[in-house]
Amino acid sequence: MTNELPKKQLVADSFGRAAAHYDDVAVLQRQTGDELLERLDLVKIKPKRIVDLGVGTGRNLNYLAQRYPGAQLIAVDIATGMLQQARQNYYQQQGLKRWLPSRNKMHYIAGDAEKLPFEDNSVDLIFANLALQWCDPRTSYAEIQRVLSPEGLVMFTTLGPDTLSELRHSWAQVDDFPHVNLFYDMHDVGEAMTEAGLAGIVLDADRYILTYDDSMALMKDLKILGARNVNRERKRGLTGKHALEKVRQAYEQFRKEGVLPATYEVVFGHAWKGVQAQKMAEDGSVAIPINQIQRK
Numbered sequence: 001m002t003n004e005l006p007k008k009q010l011v012a013d014s015f016g017r018a019a020a021h022y023d024d025v026a027v028l029q030r031q032t033g034d035e036l037l038e039r040l041d042l043v044k045i046k047p048k049r050i051v052d053l054g055v056g057t058g059r060n061l062n063y064l065a066q067r068y069p070g071a072q073l074i075a076v077d078i079a080t081g082m083l084q085q086a087r088q089n090y091y092q093q094q095g096l097k098r099w100l101p102s103r104n105k106m107h108y109i110a111g112d113a114e115k116l117p118f119e120d121n122s123v124d125l126i127f128a129n130l131a132l133q134w135c136d137p138r139t140s141y142a143e144i145q146r147v148l149s150p151e152g153l154v155m156f157t158t159l160g161p162d163t164l165s166e167l168r169h170s171w172a173q174v175d176d177f178p179h180v181n182l183f184y185d186m187h188d189v190g191e192a193m194t195e196a197g198l199a200g201i202v203l204d205a206d207r208y209i210l211t212y213d214d215s216m217a218l219m220k221d222l223k224i225l226g227a228r229n230v231n232r233e234r235k236r237g238l239t240g241k242h243a244l245e246k247v248r249q250a251y252e253q254f255r256k257e258g259v260l261p262a263t264y265e266v267v268f269g270h271a272w273k274g275v276q277a278q279k280m281a282e283d284g285s286v287a288i289p290i291n292q293i294q295r296k
């Protein structure tokens with residue numbers, strides 16, 4: 001694992017500023033969140049305490065509350081602006097139901113996946129949609145293993161290194177600075193999970209392609225999302241119009257059927273605190289050794 005991790009304060013500040021308009025362009029986040037929720041249908045678990053790790057604007061909180069009525073829900077995010085937005089959105093979605101005695105108990109906590117603010121063996125389900133890519137895998141999965149209850153489950157998505165490959169290639173025609181965030185390979189994720197002591201590990205990767213009329217629209221969406229370039233070796237200062245024009249021209253080589261693709265490599269994964277692979281339904285999925293994991 002050689003990726004240079006970004007400073008967490010940069011990540012927190014960027015996503016905090018993006019909270020108000022994040023949902024306007026969070027297409028990928030909705031798609032992966034929906035699939036991750038569907039995968040919970042394959043799991044036999046009745047959690048009493050659930051953590052939505054990297055909750056963002058809280059879109060998945062209401063779905064988790066419906067799926068696990070009576071469970072305590074804890075929203076965790078490194079960006080306080082996101083937590084505020086998540087609280088507001090959840091209250092609006094719940095409406096008058098939030099005053100009923102049987103409603104889920106909701107808590108909002110500012111926290112980092114590399115240092116989770118929970119006691120050992122205290123969480124039954126950790127749900128993390130596109131949040132862990134900003135973390136050191138060894139540290140974050142060790143923390144997840146620590147806080148999971150004896151039969152606890154982590155269900156997550158993260159981004160792989162082929163994410164935004166078209167944009168990365170286009171910027172490479174301009175200079176040698178990293179302009180696109182770098183993410184860990186699925187094998188690195190699997191190794192980190194194994195080292196952490198997680199069991200019944202299942203990983204698979206898929207590619208999602210969003211399309212744009214032009215590359216500037218893509219970069220605008222990334223800015224709105226808060227997914228700014230936070231590489232430690234990124235170029236400081238404003239990007240000139242000449243450089244942006246060179247990027248625009250370079251990106252044109254990827255145009256197909258009138259639109260430009262933006263590829264995201266999404267890694268789906270789940271694992272148990274202990275050896276709990278037998279809890280999975282007969283859905284055709286199997287736990288496989290890390291050395292046999294292959295990307296699609």
